[in-house]
Structures are given as C-alpha cells and as structure tokens.
Amino acid sequence: xxxxxxxxxxxxxxxxxxxxxxMLSPASTQQYPHVRPDLPPRTRGVIALMDENCTVCMLCSRxxxxxxxxxxxxxxxVPPAKEGxxxxxxxxxxxxxxxxxxxxYCGICVEVCPFDALFWSPEFEYTEYSITGLLHEKERLREWxxxxxxxxxxxxxxxxxxxxxxxxxxxESTRQAAIVSEETKPAEGTAVAPAAASGAAAKAPxxxxxxxxxxxxxxxxxxxAEGKSERIARAKAKAAHVRKRKQELAAEADLPAAEADLPAAEADLPAAxxxxxxxxxxxADIHVEGGExxxxxxxxxxAEGKSERIARAKAKAAWVRKRKQEIIDSSGTEGSxxxxxxxxxx
Amino acid sequence: MSAVLSQLAVTPxxxxxxxxxxxxxxxxxxxxxxxxxxxxxxxxxxxxVMAHQQDRLGPMEAGPHGTLQLVADGIKFIQKxxxxxxxxxxxxxxxxxxxxxxxxILIFFVLPVAPEVWAEDLELGLFYALGISSISVIGxxxxxWASANKFSLFGGVRAAAQLIAYELPLILxxxxxxxxxxxxxxxxxxxxxxxxxxxxxxxxxWFVFPQALGFALFYVASLAELSRPPFDMPIADSELxxxxxxxxxxIKFAMFLLTEYGxxxxxxxxxxxxxxxxxxxxxxxxxxxxxxxxxxFDCGALGILIGGGVTLGKIFLLTFxxxxxxxxxxxxxxxxxxxxxxxxxxxxxxxxxxxxAVGKVAF
Numbered sequence: 001x002x003x004x005x006x007x008x009x010x011x012x013x014x015x016x017x018x019x020x021x022x023m024l025s026p027a028s029t030q031q032y033p034h035v036r037p038d039l040p041p042r043t044r045g046v047i048a049l050m051d052e053n054c055t056v057c058m059l060c061s062r063x064x065x066x067x068x069x070x071x072x073x074x075x076x077x078v079p080p081a082k083e084g085x086x087x088x089x090x091x092x093x094x095x096x097x098x099x100x101x102x103x104x105y106c107g108i109c110v111e112v113c114p115f116d117a118l119f120w121s122p123e124f125e126y127t128e129y130s131i132t133g134l135l136h137e138k139e140r141l142r143e144w145x146x147x148x149x150x151x152x153x154x155x156x157x158x159x160x161x162x163x164x165x166x167x168x169x170x171x172e173s174t175r176q177a178a179i180v181s182e183e184t185k186p187a188e189g190t191a192v193a194p195a196a197a198s199g200a201a202a203k204a205p206x207x208x209x210x211x212x213x214x215x216x217x218x219x220x221x222x223x224x225a226e227g228k229s230e231r232i233a234r235a236k237a238k239a240a241h242v243r244k245r246k247q248e249l250a251a252e253a254d255l256p257a258a259e260a261d262l263p264a265a266e267a268d269l270p271a272a273x274x275x276x277x278x279x280x281x282x283x284a285d286i287h288v289e290g291g292e293x294x295x296x297x298x299x300x301x302x303a304e305g306k307s308e309r310i311a312r313a314k315a316k317a318a319w320v321r322k323r324k325q326e327i328i329d330s331s332g333t334e335g336s337x338x339x340x341x342x343x344x345x346x
Numbered sequence: 347m348s349a350v351l352s353q354l355a356v357t358p359x360x361x362x363x364x365x366x367x368x369x370x371x372x373x374x375x376x377x378x379x380x381x382x383x384x385x386x387x388x389x390x391x392x393x394x395v396m397a398h399q400q401d402r403l404g405p406m407e408a409g410p411h412g413t414l415q416l417v418a419d420g421i422k423f424i425q426k427x428x429x430x431x432x433x434x435x436x437x438x439x440x441x442x443x444x445x446x447x448x449x450x451i452l453i454f455f456v457l458p459v460a461p462e463v464w465a466e467d468l469e470l471g472l473f474y475a476l477g478i479s480s481i482s483v484i485g486x487x488x489x490x491w492a493s494a495n496k497f498s499l500f501g502g503v504r505a506a507a508q509l510i511a512y513e514l515p516l517i518l519x520x521x522x523x524x525x526x527x528x529x530x531x532x533x534x535x536x537x538x539x540x541x542x543x544x545x546x547x548x549x550x551x552w553f554v555f556p557q558a559l560g561f562a563l564f565y566v567a568s569l570a571e572l573s574r575p576p577f578d579m580p581i582a583d584s585e586l587x588x589x590x591x592x593x594x595x596x597i598k599f600a601m602f603l604l605t606e607y608g609x610x611x612x613x614x615x616x617x618x619x620x621x622x623x624x625x626x627x628x629x630x631x632x633x634x635x636x637x638x639x640x641x642x643f644d645c646g647a648l649g650i651l652i653g654g655g656v657t658l659g660k661i662f663l664l665t666f667x668x669x670x671x672x673x674x675x676x677x678x679x680x681x682x683x684x685x686x687x688x689x690x691x692x693x694x695x696x697x698x699x700x701x702x703a704v705g706k707v708a709f
Contacts, residue, residue: 015674019399029403 041149044105045124046136047098048144053117056091060109060118068102069109070095096138101131119148123316125309146320159227166236169219173240177247216241294319360462360650373465377454384661385607386416391662392607392669399673419600426596431494434593438492443594443601446485449478450608457615458533460625460653461633461645471532472524475616476517479571482605483509486580489602490590501589504680505573505580511687512570512577518695519564522702523553523620532616536624550630552623556705560698561621563691565664568613570683572606574668576675579683614664615657622660625653 030037039045056073072095078088098109110118121144128134136144154161220237224230298315302308361372390405393415397404405412430439456471458464468474483505490502524530527538539552554561570577581589591602623629633649633656645653678686 012675016670019670019674022401023395023398025401027398027403028401031403031406 039122039124041122042120043122043124044107044120045122046100046120046126046144047103047110047141048119048121048148049096049098049138049141050117050119050145051093051096051138051142053115054093054096055115055117056093057114059112059114063108063112065106065108066102066104068099070097070099093138096141097135098141099135100126101134119145121145121147122149123147123313125313127309143314143317146317146324162232165226169236169240173243173247177250180247180251214238214241216244292316292319294322359464359467361465373455376459376463377451377465380454380457380459380611381451381608382604384611384658385604388610388662388665389416389603389607391666392672395666395669396673399670423597423600428596428598429593431593433494435492435494438488439593440598442485442489442492443598443605444485445488446482446605447601447608449481449485450605450612452478453612453616456532457612458536458619458624459615459657460650463650463654464533467531467533470530472520472530472535472620475532475612476513476520479609479612480509480513482609485605486590489594493590493593495593497586497588498590498592501580501582501586501592504582504586505590507680508570508573508577508580508683511684512567512691515563515687515691515695516567516571518692518699519557519560519567520620522557522560522695522699525699525702525706526553526557532619536619536626539623539629540626552621552626552629554621554623555629557621557698557702559694560702561617563695563698564617564620565667567691568617569668569671570687572609572613572668574606574610575672576677577683578677579680582677584677610665610668611661614661614668617664618657618660625656627652627656 056071058071061067061069061071071093073091073093075089076092078090080087107120110120123144126134126136215234215237217237219240220233223233223236228236293312293315295315297318298311301311301314306314359373361369361376363369363372390413393412394404405415408414408418430436453475455465456468456475458467486505487502490498490500490505493499523535526542527535529535529538535553540550542551542553543549544551544555573580579589580586581591586592591599594602618624625633627633633645633653
C-alpha cells in the first residue's frame with residue numbers, strides 16, 4: 001500500500017491546474033461544416049471505380065464481408081485480331097454498384113482487385129437524406145476516380161512501369177506517323193487531331209498486314225538493351241513492326257496517318273494487349289491537384305436544386321476533369337484521342 | 347448606545363425618490379435585470395468555461411460564438427409541452443418551481459450593488475438574505491414529493507438533508523461577519539469593510555483576509571446550498587436521473603434552472619458583500635468621485651457605474667470558480683457529504699466564530 005507522503009489536498013489543487021491549463025489551450029474541436037477538416041491525403045473516404053480496368057473477375061464482390069458490391073456483366077465475342085485467329089470472348093461490365101449504406105470501409109475490395117480498378121478516395125461528403133441514395137452505381141463511382149490521389153512516386157532509379165514505357169513508345173511512333181502524313185498530305189495535316197479524337201470512338205477501317213509475324217529489329221534491340229525479357233521484347237517488336245507496316249500502307253492509301261495508327265493498335269492486341277490498352281495516356285494517369293471547384297458546374301447544380309454538398313463534390317470533380325482535359329489537349333495528338341474517350345464517358 | 351443605534355439606521359438608496367410608485371418601479375427595474383440577465387450571462391459563461399476546460403468549444407451556432415444560446419434555449423423551453431404525470435399532486439407539482447424561484451428573486455432586494463444603489467437596506471439584511479434563500483429548498487422538496495416518482499423523492503429528500511447539513515456552517519460563517527461588522531445590514535457590512543483597519547495600523551482590509559477560513563466555509567456551504575457540483579447529490583444524473591427535476595419539462599424545468607443560476611448569482615453577490623468589500627476595487631482605495639465614509643459613499647454617476655462594474659466583476663469571478671470546481675471535481679457520495687458537513691465544516695465554523703469574537707474583543 002502506498003504511503004501518503006504528499007501534502008493533503010495537493011491533488012485537489014493539481015486537478016484545478018489541469019482544468020485551467022486545458023481551458024487556456026486551444027480546443028481540439030473541428031468546426032466541420034464551416035471549416036473543412038484537414039485530412040491525411042490517403043484518407044479512406046469513398047471507393048472509386050476505374051471501370052475501364054474492371055474485368056468482371058468478381059473477386060471484390062466475393063471477398064466483400066458485407067456483400068455490398070453488385071456486379072452484372074455479359075460476354076461479347078471479339079473477332080479474331082489476326083486473320084486466321086480465333087474469336088475471343090470478353091466480359092463487358094453492365095453494372096457495378098457499391099452500397100455505402102452496407103459498406104464498412106474495410107478496404108478488402110481495394111486490396112483484392114488484381115486489375116487496379118478500385119481505389120480509395122479521400123472524399124467523404126456523400127451523405128443523403130434517403131438511404132437508397134447511398135447505392136453508388138458505376139457512373140457515380142467513376143466520378144470519384146477524379147478525386148483519387150496519384151499513386152506514390154517510384155523509388156529513385158526504379159525501372160519505369162511497362163505501361164508507361166509502352167505509352168511513350170506509342171506516342172513516339174504516332175509523332176513519326178504525323179510527320180509522314182504531313183509530308184504526304186500537308187493540307188489535311190491540321191485536321192489530324194480532331195480526326196484522331198473521333199477515330200477513337202468510331203470504328204476505323206481495317207487494314208490488314210500480310211507479314212504480321214515479322215519483328216522490328218530496331219525496337220527489339222532497343223528493348224533488349226533496356227534489359228527487357230526476350231519474350232516481351234519480341235512481342236513488342238512484333239507490334240512495332242505491324243504498326244510500321246500499317247503506317248506505310250496508310251501513307252500509301254492517302255489515309256490520315258494517325259487514324260491508320262489506331263486499328264494498328266488493335267491489331268497487335270494478342271501480341272501485347274497490355275501495350276494496346278495502355279497506349280493512350282488516360283485521364284487517370286495524370287495527376288491534378290484537386291481542391292478547387294468549377295463555378296459553372298456548381299452554379300448549374302445549385303440551380304437544379306442539388307444540395308450544397310453534392311454540388312460542391314461534383315463541381316470539384318468537374319474542375320479536375322477540366323484541368324486534365326487541358327493538360328491532355330496541350331500534350332498533343334495522342335492525348336486528344338484519350339480526351340475524346342474521356343469526354344465520351346460523361 | 348446612540349452610536350450603535352445610528353449604525354443600525356437604514357441608509358437610503360438613490361432609488362428612494364419621493365414618488366412611492368416611481369421608487370417601486372425603479373427598484374423593480376434594478377432587480378429584474380439582475381435576476382434575469384446576469385444569470386443568463388453566468389449560464390453562458392458556464393457553457394463556455396466548461397467546454398474549454400473539457401477541450402471543446404461549447405455553443406458556437408446561436409449568435410456570434412453562441413452568445414444567444416441561452417435565449418434560444420429559453421424559447422425552446424417555452425414551446426415545449428408542459429407534462430404533468432398522472433399520479434402527480436397537480437397543484438403542488440405546478441407550484442413547486444415558483445416556490446423555488448421567487449425566493450431566489452427576493453434575495454436581490456437587499457443586495458447592495460453599487461454606492462447608493464440597492465432596493466432596500468434592511469436592518470436585518472443578512473438574516474433576511476439567508477432566511478429567504480432557504481425557502482427555495484421547500485420548492486425543491488415540494489417538487490420531489492409531488493412528482494410521485496421515486497427518483498424525484500430521493501432527490502427532494504437529499505436536498506432537504508443537504509440544506510439542514512450545510513445551512514449551519516453557512517449561517518455560522520455569516521454570523522462571524524456580522525460580529526466583526528457589528529451589523530446585520532448588508533450596506534453597513536460593506537461600509538465597515540471600507541473602514542476596517544488591521545490592528546492599530548492604517549492598512550485597510552476586507553473581511554476575507556481576517557476570515558479566510560470563514561470565507562472558504564461560506565463558499566463551500568453555498569455550493570452545497572445551491573446543489574452545485576461537487577455537492578449535486580439532489581440531482582445526481584448518474585444515480586437519480588435528474589433528482590427532483592426528473593418529471594419537469596418545459597417552462598417549469600426552465601424555472602428550476604433559472605433558480606439555480608439566480609442562486610449562483612445571489613450567493614456570489616452575498617459573498618462579495620460579506621467578504622470581498624462590495625464595490626471597492628482594492629482595499630483602502632476610494633472609488634473615483636466618492637468622498638463619503640471610507641471612500642465608498644456619496645459618489646457621482648461615474649463612481650456608481652464603476653462600483654456596479656466592480657460588484658459584477660467580483661460576482662463573475664466567484665461564479666467562474668463555481669464552474670471551475672464543477673468541472674474539476676467528481677460528485678461526493680451522500681454519506682461523505684453529511685460526514686464532511688458535521689465533522690469538518692461545523693466544527694471549523696464554530697472555531698472561526700470563536701476566533702473572530704475573541705479578536706473583536708481583544709482589538
């Protein structure tokens with residue numbers, strides 16, 4: 001038993017001292033609706049969906065402890081990429097919904113997604129007066145994607161991700177093609193950008209390359225020199241060869257070169273489909289520092305009678321989209337085709 | 347003998363104008379703001395001080411920094427349904443808040459606020475103040491009994507027991523002041539503090555210095571009288587729901603609350619008058635414009651305003667300490683409360699009164 005050695009009543013005075021000190025130090029209350037909270041950048045606010053990346057593997061839906069992810073899909077047959085090839089089936093996402101009324105924010109879906117389709121976004125202001133409003137369909141989940149912070153930077157001297165290398169390669173070859181097309185058709189050169197933009201959405205005419213099995217030695221050597229595996233180098237070199245051939249054919253056929261490039265990108269799907277999918281720099285790969293709101297969108301939403309919070313969140317997303325659009329537009333022809341895609345999803 | 351009689355003579359207030367009804371109107375104009383506005387300010391201060399001592403902000407929405415929170419609360423209380431339990435004794439139940447509230451108002455009639463500003467200077471002012479403040483507990487007991495609820499009854503009985511236990515040290519401490527001031531008139535007590543000198547020196551002292559023990563006893567006893575934490579056993583939310591207020595709602599509940607805050611103000615004002623020299627700023631320093639006895643009477647308008655401000659400042663300081671104690675200390679147990687009163691407070695109060703009496707004769 002501890003002996004009472006201290007002055008009696010000292011504890012009472014200490015207690016008074018503590019309350020007085022607390023009173024004189026600033027309160028830790030956050031005046032939330034008036035003052036925005038200062039949250040860590042990777043706060044788990046809401047789950048965003050990059051639906052382009054979703055392959056309907058259903059892992060997230062199955063792992064979800066609350067079963068709050070609803071996925072519907074159908075299969076589509078993709079015609080053979082190469083002549084004599086075999087038709088393939090592909091899952092097309094029809095519905096992807098997360099019921100945030102059930103979600104317990106465990107993040108297992110984000111962890112388990114093998115295709116980088118689900119992300120945490122720090123936005124948290126999506127409360128509703130009706131519980132049914134908490135069921136976010138894939139369009140809504142896609143909007144949250146604009147608020148996802150960029151992935152952490154790679155270590156110093158790290159190898160560039162394969163898709164970035166591929167995208168750089170693609171843009172280089174397009175630039176070459178643009179030069180070729182300008183040489184052949186200077187009058188149409190100015191129309192390349194819009195044509196490419198629409199070309200991404202519309203089905204471009206097929207151009208068949210006869211000697212698809214060949215490889216482009218230059219690309220192959222370069223990739224091997226960069227330390228890529230023999231298999232990847234071969235696949236990419238094959239694709240590069242097909243692209244080159246197509247450019248030549250297109251130039252011969254007086255087609256705008258950039259447009260001819262696009263079917264070429266599809267043509268090398270079996271060989272290097274990651275390459276093709278990542279060829280166009282997408283809006284999601286560009287990081288834009290968010291936080292500002294797009295006044296026009298905001299005013300419009302308010303005029304439509306949306307709540308102030310919803311309008312703010314949407315206007316923020318709109319601002320980020322606009323900024324991204326500007327960046328894409330300024331990054332040239334290749335970018336504008338991606339921007340066309342982006343515009344199409346809205 | 348004539349000197350004693352002249353000291354007992356009632357000092358007129360500046361509110362005593364020739365027209366009787368005019369004087370009554372002026373006095374009501376003095377008392378009602380004191381009772382209805384100052385407790386609101388104290389209540390707001392309690393909200394804010396408690397909040398900041400608990401590391402939060404308190405009311406922030408009604409008015410700038412929540413200054414109108416209690417006004418909003420008052421409007422809310424008026425709108426609420428007035429529920430009377432079916433088993434309740436209707437008349438007693440309905441009258442209880444009034445019986446508690448009215449004495450809390452009546453105390454203010456004898457409290458001197460500033461030089462020449464008081465409603466009535468009774469010869470038995472101290473006796474009146476202590477006597478009438480004890481009536482409030484009858485209202486509390488009525489409410490506890492008439493609610494027909496065991497928690498209310500517990501609260502009411504605890505309040506009665508607490509009043510009996512703590513009335514004694516309170517009165518004994520006040521008696522020591524009356525002995526030293528040779529008067530029961532509150533105005534005379536203020537006056538005698540302005541002229542009280544330490545021994546044969548020229549150092550002016552308030553009664554809080556020679557009677558520090560008495561002041562501490564009076565302060566603790568008045569906390570218990572007001573059922574303020576750490577002596578809030580009659581309410582004791584964790585044991586008795588809300589004690590004698592359990593069944594009350596709406597305006598009646600608000601009246602009980604106002605009684606508590608009005609009691610805080612009146613008890614603090616009483617302590618200001620008895621121990622802290624009333625409207626004197628510093629012992630021995632006359633107020634500007636005052637040339638009466640002790641430099642605290644016959645003042646101009648400026649002196650009256652400053653005097654009123656000083657009194658209010660002392661009241662707010664004392665109520666701040668009440669809030670501070672509330673936040674810091676946990677509630678006592680009922681047996682601890684009784685034991686503390688009868689074995690600590692009462693003997694100390696008797697010692698205090700003895701020491702003061704001996705000192706009075708010796709010097």
